[in-house]
Amino acid sequence: MLTLSTKLQTFSAETIEEVFLEFFHRRGYVILPGSPLLDESIEMSFVMSAGLVQIERALKGTNRLLQRRFGLVQSCFRHFDMLESVGYSDLHLSFFRMAGMFNFGHIDKRSRIAEIEGLLSDVFHLVPDSLWATYSSGGEVQGYSIDADLQTRQGWLDVGFQSDHIIPLQDNFWKQSPLVDPLHPPKTGPISEVFWDRGAHLACGPGCLPGCPCGRFVEFLNTLFIGWERDMATHQLRPLNDPFVEIVIGVERLLMVLQGANSVYEVESLPLLFSTLKEFVGKEAICGFERERQMRLFADHLRALLFLVADGAPPPGRGGRARIMRRLVRNLLTAQKLLGLPFESNSLVSPAISILLDRLVYFYRAESPLPGQVKPRMIAAHPELPHAPAKLLGYLDAEATLFEQTLQRGLRRMERMLLYHPEHCLSGQEMLELEISDGVPGVYLGSILEQQSIGYSWAEYQSARRCWQESNVRIETSLA
Numbered sequence: 001m002l003t004l005s006t007k008l009q010t011f012s013a014e015t016i017e018e019v020f021l022e023f024f025h026r027r028g029y030v031i032l033p034g035s036p037l038l039d040e041s042i043e044m045s046f047v048m049s050a051g052l053v054q055i056e057r058a059l060k061g062t063n064r065l066l067q068r069r070f071g072l073v074q075s076c077f078r079h080f081d082m083l084e085s086v087g088y089s090d091l092h093l094s095f096f097r098m099a100g101m102f103n104f105g106h107i108d109k110r111s112r113i114a115e116i117e118g119l120l121s122d123v124f125h126l127v128p129d130s131l132w133a134t135y136s137s138g139g140e141v142q143g144y145s146i147d148a149d150l151q152t153r154q155g156w157l158d159v160g161f162q163s164d165h166i167i168p169l170q171d172n173f174w175k176q177s178p179l180v181d182p183l184h185p186p187k188t189g190p191i192s193e194v195f196w197d198r199g200a201h202l203a204c205g206p207g208c209l210p211g212c213p214c215g216r217f218v219e220f221l222n223t224l225f226i227g228w229e230r231d232m233a234t235h236q237l238r239p240l241n242d243p244f245v246e247i248v249i250g251v252e253r254l255l256m257v258l259q260g261a262n263s264v265y266e267v268e269s270l271p272l273l274f275s276t277l278k279e280f281v282g283k284e285a286i287c288g289f290e291r292e293r294q295m296r297l298f299a300d301h302l303r304a305l306l307f308l309v310a311d312g313a314p315p316p317g318r319g320g321r322a323r324i325m326r327r328l329v330r331n332l333l334t335a336q337k338l339l340g341l342p343f344e345s346n347s348l349v350s351p352a353i354s355i356l357l358d359r360l361v362y363f364y365r366a367e368s369p370l371p372g373q374v375k376p377r378m379i380a381a382h383p384e385l386p387h388a389p390a391k392l393l394g395y396l397d398a399e400a401t402l403f404e405q406t407l408q409r410g411l412r413r414m415e416r417m418l419l420y421h422p423e424h425c426l427s428g429q430e431m432l433e434l435e436i437s438d439g440v441p442g443v444y445l446g447s448i449l450e451q452q453s454i455g456y457s458w459a460e461y462q463s464a465r466r467c468w469q470e471s472n473v474r475i476e477t478s479l480a
Contacts, residue, residue, distance in 0.1 A: 011124075011258040013097060013251050013268050014377055017073045018370055019123050020099040020249065024071040027115070029101055034074040034381050036311040038321070071101045073251070075381055077304060079324050083331075084469075086300050087293035090215055090263035094328075095304035097251035104244040107225050112245045113155035116194065116223065124258060130197045132210045132217065133161055136190035137168030143235060146173055149190040152225070156192075167210055174224050178232060185229040187240060194221035196257045220253040265296050269363045273299040276359055280352040282340025286447055291339070294443075298335040301328050302356060309395065310388035316399045329399045334441045348400035349393065357389035403439075410440035411448065418454065428460025432468060 021031050076098045085092035103112065120126045133156045138148035148168065156166045172193070176186035195210040195217040204214035211217070224246040228237040255267040265274065277295055285291055305313075305328055316326035333348075341350035364385060367376030379385055417430055426434075426449065434440045442461055449456045 011255060013255055014367060014370065016124075016249075016251050016254055016258070017097065017099055017377065020119070021071055021073065023119050023123055024069075024101045024115075027069075029069040029071040029103075032070055032072040034072055036382070037075055037077050037308055038311045038313060068104045069102070071099075073097060073099045075307060075378075077308060079327070083327070087297040089213075090265070091218060091253060091256075093252060093264055093300055093304075095300070095307055096264075098248050099251055100246060100248040102244055102246050104242055107227050107243050107245055109151045109225060109245075110155040110158060112223065112225075112247065113152070113192075114159055116221065116247060117159035120194070120221075124254070126196070126257070128160055129162070131161065132165045132167060132195040132197060134167045134169045134172055134191075134193045134195070134210055136172040136192075137170045139170055144173075144188075144230075144237060146190070149192070149225075152190065152192045169211060174226070175230065178230075185231060185238070187226050188228050188230050188237065189224055189226040189243075192223045192225070193219050194223075195219050218253055218257055219250075220257055221247065221249050223247045265299065269303060269360055270299050272359060272363055273302065273356060276356055277339070277352070280339075280341050280350070282342065285340035286338040290443065294335040294338045297331060298339065301332045301335070302353065303360065304328060305332065305392055305395075306357060306360060306388050307382055307385070309392045310382045310385040312384075315395045325395070326399065329396060330403050330439075330441070333396070333400055333403050334444050337444060338447060347397065348404055349396045353396065354389070354393060357392065361386055361389060406439040407444070410434050410438035410445075413438055414440070414445070414448075423455065425455030428457055428462070428464040431456060431461040432464040435465075436468065 025031050074097070075095070077095050079094060083094055086094055120131065121128065135152040135156070136146065136149040138146040140146075149172075153166055153168070157163060172191040173188065174191050175188045178186045193210065198216050198218060200208075200216075202214065202216040204212060204216070208214060208216055210219070225243075226246065227240055227243040229240050230236075231238055252264045252268055255261075256264050259267055261267050264270070274295060277298060281291070281295070286294060305325075308325070308328075313325055314322045316322060316329045318326075336350055336353070341352045343350055364376060364378040367378060369375055369380070370377050373380050375383075414426070414434055417426060417434075418424060431442055431445055434445055435442045442465065446456065446458060446461070448454075
């Protein structure tokens with residue numbers, strides 16, 4: 001067991017998880033095991049994106065007066081707000097590890113913030129001058145009147161944060177979706193985040209602050225003070241019977257900070273995937289930043305699919321989990337085409353994928369087990385991981401045939417569209433239509449148009465796609 005008093009010179013994902021759990025265990029927290037990505041309590045989608053499932057289960061099965069503090073590390077997968085950022089962002093992965101602690105019964109903001117400061121300074125040895133914190137500035141937040149969270153601001157001042165490194169943000173207020181637990185009012189409360197400042201040389205301008213998308217600041221820790229529930233009929237907030245504090249750390253993001261990496265794609269198993277993938281990228285592959293993005297997306301999705309299949313994900317299809325699998329697999333197959341990976345004559349799936357999967361499983365087999373475990377941490381958390389590649393390859397083979405048929409139908413429709421364009425070009429709206437209605441990914445369609453010297457505007461397509469996405473978000477919000 002690593003001792004917390006010893007300054008760690010080298011961090012891995014394993015050591016981060018170990019010292020996090022040990023830190024809170026010594027303070028009276030009960031350590032719980034993580035759940036599978038497809039927990040039995042989640043019916044239609046993966047949504048194992050946090051640790052509340054295990055916590056609420058533990059509270060039901062124990063004496064609530066005695067067991068009020070919990071810690072865990074959970075594998076998470078997020079499709080609902082991550083996939084659009086994967087590849088573009090240095091910080092977003094669809095599959096990631098989350099270390100979390102939960103303290104029920106009373107919200108003592110200053111004590112929890114003091115715990116966080118102790119963890120960051122004494123365990124991870126982060127320089128305070130490079131840390132920033134945020135708090136809720138209050139006001140009208142999505143229809144609710146909220147007071148500024150000045151207790152949290154004072155808490156960060158008390159532990160030595162510089163006053164100009166404590167930033168108020170209006171949207172720092174968490175609201176649970178009413179769909180999570182339809183039988184109970186959704187929970188809510190202010191948020192406080194911790195950012196690592198990678199340096200002023202990365203600033204996009206003089207007003208660059210935490211929350212800016214330029215990449216200077218890395219959010220790696222989030223604290224939720226959940227003290228209310230929302231009355232959906234009256235639009236009022238009521239005190240929660242059992243308030244709690246949740247502190248979560250993104251393991252890959254913290255590892256990025258501790259190793260001085262430029263992105264989450266430079267830590268954990270992802271560098272292995274990148275170095276192997278580069279061996280197979282073809283000479284005719286897409287160029288520039290889009291090649292880098294497709295490599296990131298390929299590595300992210302392959303890693304996510306491996307763990308999802310290990311935990312029982314169904315084959316790609318329509319509806320629920322199968323629909324999410326289809327989206328992941330088709331994104332992967334699209335990247336495979338754009339990167340020019342080699343093929344064998346009898347398959348639409350590159351043999352490079354099998355090699356990548358074998359190396360990925362070997363990476364996790366070679367991990368040192370955590371103290372008290374016989375198996376490495378990821379094999380212990382996902383026992384079927386060594387057997388998942390064969391099943392995943394079967395899914396890919398079947399879906400690749402269907403996807404190729406979809407692409408050919410879509411491209412034939414594109415040719416019919418061009419008959420009405422003497423100038424031999426497609427509009428952004430027509431490109432979007434081929435993507436949404438015919439299943440031809442926009443980035444793949446763009447590469448085909450370029451190969452055939454057909455005119456198009458990528459900016460026009462992106463604008464049309466943003467309008468479509470915003471319209472869908474408005475519809476989903478009104479239905480909720």
